[in-house]
Structure formats: structure tokens, C-alpha cells
Amino acid sequence: MTASSLPRRARAAMRLPGWLGSIRTRIALVYSTILFGIAALVVGIIYLGLAHSLDDQPITRKVGDGVVVTADGRAFRFPIEQVDSYLYIEREANARALATLRQYSFGTLLILFASSVAIGWIVAGRVLKPIDDITAVAEEIQATDLSRRINLDRPDDELKHLADTFDDMLARIDQAFESQRQFIHEASHELRNPLAVIRTNLDVTLSDPDATAEDLRRTAEVVKRSTERMARLVDDLLVYARQGSLSLAHERLDLAEVVATSASEFDALAAEREVRLASAAPDGLWVDGDRLALQQALANLLANALAVSPPGSTVRVTAGREGPWVWMAVSDEGPGIAPEDHERVFQRFWRGDPRAGREEGHSGLGLTIVRQVAEAHGGQVRLASEPGRGAAFALWLPAAG
Template sequence: MAGVGSAWRLIHTLRVRMALTTSAWLFAISGLILLALYLALQHSIDARPLDPVTVRKFQRKSDGTLMYKTGETFQAADLESVQQAVNQSTLDMLRNYSLIALAVISLISLLVGWFVAGRMLRPIDAITSTANRLRATDLSQRIRATGPDDELHTLADTLDNLLDRLDTAFRAERALVADVSHELRNPVAVIQANVEAVLADDRASPQERADALAIVSRQTTRMSRLLDDLLATARRRSGSFGDERVDLHEFVTDVTAEHVLLATERSLDLAVHASPGPVIYADPESLARALTNLLGNALRLAPEGSDITIAAGSVEGWAWIAVRDEGPGIAEADQQRVFERFRRVDDSISPSSHRGSGLGLTIARQIVESHEGRLVLHSRLDVGSTFVIWLPDRADASRGVRSGQPPEQDPLGER
């Protein structure tokens, strides 16, 4: 039964079907050609079987008379009948040889089709072998197809590119899990230590309990920010954006109003300068998350009593939102690193109580880029930083053709 099953599976393989299909088509075409040739010859020549006439045999005597020899006869035919019989014999020979040729052609075409199909389907065998070697923990296998640059080669290259993207995504996911585990381990350990050492101790003084509660509150706030950023990452990757028409002036004003109380607690002055007019199409909740992350960074890093400027406008067909602070600034060599996941340029800049999750700027950039925009940084050490969100301005097509890339300059001007 196992042999029968293997033979049945072999018959249903693509290679066998291609070989049989090639052989069948070649057999049909050759048969039609030979049949047409046979019919053409049959109609062009006069052919029929020989129709002989039985003739009695006579013998001439010495005196010149003919004498019939009893029981002796022979077959005779005229010249035309003989020619027709020769033509019939030729047609019969052509028919027989044609049938033999068809059988030979079928066998040869089957063998050639089997060989050619194997050569053509070799990339598919490589794809299958590579897919069988893939594991959830190892996506490093590649097809690396060779041979002519045909459709199957293109398919193999496409799958290799897909595997590259999947491998990159899986590596990023594993790195994210490792980073999140590392980030959560410390606050959880701090909370556990304070609960066990102070809050669970009946002999702890009220002041010790108050200090422990403050520490626990700060750590839970830190974990809450981290979880919010992780949720924003998951939502961005799920493709659940719902673009809406967003008036930039109202949007910036509303988001900034939510941070006034936090700014007041640190004696910071929030100044809003939003020009009316620019309109974008975006997911308001996601874009608000990006702007909130930028404002959160500014509120944590800006010195007490300093100013934070939030502005919006439009330049060359690009709408922009800028957040400027008077914080410590970021060195030019570190300006791209701040957008990396869980990357903090200098933890000494802000106290642990005001430290972010390490995902804020990463999430902000991803959200902006998913809206066909760019997030750029302009910063100088000991002067401050300006984060600018550039998005396509959809307000008025008459403003001119939008350039391929947003302007490089700081829309709030150099400081």
C-alpha cells in the first residue's frame, strides 16, 4: 500500500503533469499534421486496391492454333489498375510509419518533458527545501536561486526579500521583548523591595510609609508610560489607523491644553503659536500620541521656570508642528541615537523621577512616518532642542506643488 501511495503522489506532482501535458500536446499536434498529410495525399492521388482479372491460360500448337490448358489460369490487370495499387500500397506504408512515428515521438517527448520540467521546477524544489528548513527561531535560510532570470527566479528572489523582512521583524520583536523585560525588571524590583521592607512592616513609621508610597507611585507611573508606548507600537503595527481631516490649529491647541497642569507643576510656560489654515489627513489619536511624547520629553528635560514653545504652520506644501524647549540639548553625534528604542543619551540629564520609557521618540517617529511625514531634530548643547513633525498639507492645492522632501531648516528659526 505504501508503494501504491507513493506512486499515486508521484503521478500528481507538477513535474509529472507538465511532462504528460507536454507529451500529450506534442502527440496531438504531430497526429494532426500526419493526418492532414495523409488525407491530402489520399485526395491528390488515385489509389485503390488491385482488382485483377482471372484469365485462362492457352498454349500455341505447332500448327499455330491455340489450345486451352484445362485448370490453368493466371491473374492479369491493366496498367492503370497496377498504378492505383502501387499508390494504395504507398498510402498504407505512410499510415503504418506515421503510427510508429507517433509512438516514438510520444515516448521521446515524455522523456524530454520530464527532463525540461525538472530543470524548470528546480527553483521550486529549492523553495520547498528552504521552507522545510525554516524554524521560528531561525529565519536565516535563503533560496538564492540560480539560472536564467525568469518568473521562477523572480519568485525566489521575492521570497528571499520576504524572508529578509521577516527575519528583521522577528529580530526586532525579540530585541523588544528583551528590552521591555529589562526595563520592567528594575521598577518591579523597586516596588517589591519597598512593599516587603516598609509597607508590609507593621513597625514602619508613617514617614517611612510615605516615602515608600512615593517611590512605588513613581515606579508605577514609569511602568504605565512604558505600557502606553508599547500599546501605541502594537496599534501602529496592526494597521488600525483611521485617517480623518484634522485642522492643525485646533489639534495643537487641544493637545497642548492637556499638558498645562503638568507644566504648571514645574513652573514651565507653555506658549502656543499655531497658524490657522493647515489641514492634514491623519489618525488623530495616534498623532496626538506622537505629539504627547514630544511634549513629555520637553516637560521632563526643560529647566524649571523656562519656556516651552509649541507651534504649527505650513511651508512649501508641508504642514509642521514644532516643540521647542530650553533644555540641555543633544550633541550632533547623538541626535540620531535618541530615536533608537530604549536609547537615552544621558540619564544624568533628568532625574529618575522624570525619566521616560525609552520608547517615546521611537513611537513618535514611527507614527509620523506612517502618515507619510518626517520627524526631525534640531538641537544645540546647553541651548535646547526643537522637534519638528512634517506632514503633507492637504488644505489647498493652489499653494503649489509640494516638494518631495520637507524643508531642512528649523521653521522656528535658528537660536
């Protein structure tokens, strides 16, 4: 029977007591045992060597009647009756010296034992201090705050590598949580536009008692296109969450159709906000790109423009060609954007100043996705705006050959 096959209670009963099972205690015991063992070995060797030397090689020896020779070869003559007494005294002195040495040796061993325990405990504490720091940081970290780092300041050793690896892991986890939060914001924002289009068109059609079959058909087509874009949005958001980029299809398409389709979807929303929506685009603006992604980008621009446009103003959707580039633009007569915010407006979660007419609850992801779509097509997005004079966003894309 192996230990893993024993019941949990039996395995728990086989464990060491809490004070004996701690890592610091075990390390202290190991260090103490090693230090005490080395010291005891040294003291024992010294004692045994001295005892053997005194026992086998006395300081003096008797070579004849009344003659005593010392260890250095000098000879002394004593009366015969005094020689045995002299040698007896020497043996007694040697025995007493060995006894004294034993006492000091045992005392030294006791002191060494206590010192080795203390040294082992201190060394174990210093060895485990970085691990205690790692544990303390890990206990303080919460899922909502992963900004803490260990930043262990010590020589470049195994524990330093462990702490740095833990910091790198925290950074990756923090980035994963941030990506998750961004995905949630992006999903909610991107799904809001087609849902608003569907709801507005259905409300307008259902509230009109004189709606004709043609009106119902047009509303159904708008709803169908919006649901298709929602389905594509869900797929793109899933791909983006897994790979960090949008998946784009490539087909030859005319931007005039993209402009006309997007403008028609926002007619009802513009009428509800009492904003005039005007569109103009010549045919033949061919590009190689993704129709739904471009409609998504244009829908974001239209939703932002209608959100900041005052009643009675006009939002224009236009398109054109200039050299090897084709463009489509959305302009409004809203509060405009300050020059220092022209770059920040495309950053994630940038919402602008609510006092300037920006929607305070806006997620700040729409323009970020517009730039992402433009760059994914090999183009760019530009902004022309002044405070109080509206804003114009333009997507510039390479023309199809």
C-alpha cells in the same frame, strides 16, 4: 454524496499513485499528449491524403484499346495484351508505396511519442524549477532566521512575480519578528526602572527600625506613583506594539514638578549607590504634554546616570527656559561618551563599550525611548559629553503659550 463527504481513507484511496500524482508528471503528460496528438494528426492527414490521391487519381488511365494516358495528359499506345499488365503493375506499386508509408508512419509515431515524453519531461522540469527553488528556500527558513530570499533571476513573468511576492512576504514576516523582539526588550527595560524604584524604597523603609509614619507615607506615595507609571508603561507598550508609536495625553504641566517628582523617586537608589542626587528647577516651566511620558523619559536618564556614576559623585537634575523653549537635563560624572558615539547612543540596542563603564547587560532602549518621547512632544534631545568628563542629556520642549 460528494467527495468532501467521504471518509479520509476513502478519499485517500481515490487519489492517484505518488509518481502519477506529482505536478511534474502531470505537466509532462499534458505536454506529451499535446505534442504527440499534433504529430499523429499531421502524419495521419499526410497518409490519408496520399492514399486517397493514389486510389482516386492513378498515375495513368486507360481510355481505349491500347491507349494509356498519363496524369500530365500524354498518351501512349501499347499492345492490348500489355495494357492490363501495365495497369496491374502500377496498382501493385501504389499499394506497396502505401504499405511502406504506413510502416514509416507508425515508426515515426513511436519516435514522436518517445520524443514528446522526453520533451514534456524537460519542459515540465524547466517550468517547475522556480517553484522548486521557492520550496527549497521555504524549507531552509527557520523562525530565528528569516534573512533568506529567493532572488529569482528570470524574465518578468508569473513565476517571477510569485517569487518576488514570496520575498516581500518574508521581509514583512522578518520585520514582524524583529518588532516582536524589540517589544520584548522594550517592555522588560521600561518595567525594570519602576520596579527598581519600588524595591529600593521598600528595602530602605523596611530595614529602618526607626521609620516613622511619615517615612512610610512617603514610601507609599513613591510606590503608588511608580505603579501608576508601570500601568501607563504597559498601556503605552501595547499601543506601540500595535501602532508603532506612543500614545500621549496633552495637559498643561510644570516641568519643575516633573523634575521634583522624578528626583524623589530615585533618592533611595542614589543613596544605595553612594551617589549624591541634586535637583534644581524654577517654577513656571509650562509645557503642553504628557506628564507620565516625560517622567518616564527623565527616569530613563536618571537610571542611566546612576548606573555609570562612581560612588561619591553627583548626579544633577535641572530644568530651565531659554526663549520659546523649556528644558530639563540630567548630568553625571561618569566615564562620558566618545564624540563618534553621540548619534549611535540613541539607536536601538546600542550598549556602548563595557570597558568605558557602560553596563554590559543593558538593553540599549532607554535613550531611544527618551528621543521618542521628546520628538512626540515636538522637541528634541541633545547630548554634551567628553570621555572621562561625564555626560549631560537635555530634553528641549516647546514652551506652552
